[in-house]
Amino acid sequence: AQSVTQLDSQVPVFEEAPVELRCNYSSSVSVYLFWYVQYPNQGLQLLLKYLSGSTLVESINGFEAEFNKSQTSFHLRKPSVHISDTAEYFCAVSGTNAGGTSYGKLTFGQGTILTVHP
Amino acid sequence: DAMVIQNPRYQVTQFGKPVTLSCSQTLNHNVMYWYQQKSSQAPKLLFHYYDKDFNNEADTPDNFQSRRPNTSFCFLDIRSPGLGDAAMYLCATSIGLGYGYTFGSGTRLTVV
Numbered sequence: 001a002q003s004v005t006q007l008d009s010q011v012p013v014f015e016e017a018p019v020e021l022r023c024n025y026s027s028s029v030s031v032y033l034f035w036y037v038q039y040p041n042q043g044l045q046l047l048l049k050y051l052s053g054s055t056l057v058e059s060i061n062g063f064e065a066e067f068n069k070s071q072t073s074f075h076l077r078k079p080s081v082h083i084s085d086t087a088e089y090f091c092a093v094s095g096t097n098a099g100g101t102s103y104g105k106l107t108f109g110q111g112t113i114l115t116v117h118p
Numbered sequence: 119d120a121m122v123i124q125n126p127r128y129q130v131t132q133f134g135k136p137v138t139l140s141c142s143q144t145l146n147h148n149v150m151y152w153y154q155q156k157s158s159q160a161p162k163l164l165f166h167y168y169d170k171d172f173n174n175e176a177d178t179p180d181n182f183q184s185r186r187p188n189t190s191f192c193f194l195d196i197r198s199p200g201l202g203d204a205a206m207y208l209c210a211t212s213i214g215l216g217y218g219y220t221f222g223s224g225t226r227l228t229v230v
Contacts, residue, residue, distance in 0.1 A: 032218075034218055036221075041206075041224070041226065042223055042224065043122075043124075043208055043210075043221035043222050043223045043224045044161070044208065044210075044219075044221045045221070046218050046219070046220075049218050090160065090161070105151075105163060105166065106163075106219060108160040108161050109160060110159065110160050111158075111159075111160055
């Protein structure tokens with residue numbers, strides 16, 4: 001079984017301040033990690049993903065996340081946020097059990113609402 | 119642009135009246151998923167298709183059914199909607215394990 005815990009349900013921050021959204025996971029042999037962003041009344045958009053290789057992954061809009069296997073974490077960071085970053089952010093994990101075929105089912109965390117104030 | 123399209127964006131249905139939500143994709147992805155997302159909650163997987171192979175989650179109510187007549191289309195049928203079924207329904211596609219999902223914009227279902 002796999003699970004995701006997002007440690008903060010809401011994160012308020014001022015514009016141009018740094019932010020970290022925390023995510024811890026538990027999973028079996030192989031793990032793939034994702035961050036999705038959801039704006040009000042819209043679907044989820046992929047922000048970034050870790051599949052293998054470099055543990056630091058970046059998105060095109062300044063977010064980055066670091067895969068830490070020893071701490072089973074995949075925290076999302078941005079050094080300077082904008083008003084337009086206000087949204088809900090979901091961490092998700094997919095993977096396979098040994099000998100299983102999960103077809104890439106994602107398990108989501110509960111979400112973190114990021115609110116950027118002027 | 120290749121994408122996942124959900125229709126309608128907003129759906130109002132009466133208590134107990136069957137309703138169908140639709141999803142289409144131009145990505146030619148093998149896997150299609152239906153998620154239910156209630157207010158302030160994480161999306162919850164209802165079922166998915168790998169090609170024509172249907173996979174139901176153990177806790178998905180019998181009230182929910184799905185059809186995938188071809189690669190491009192997938193439908194979610196709610197046979198007798200209750201007030202508790204009001205939610206955002208998200209369709210997603212994937213080429214396979216580990217590639218991440220492409221989501222549609224969702225259909226917000228209201229039951230009156």
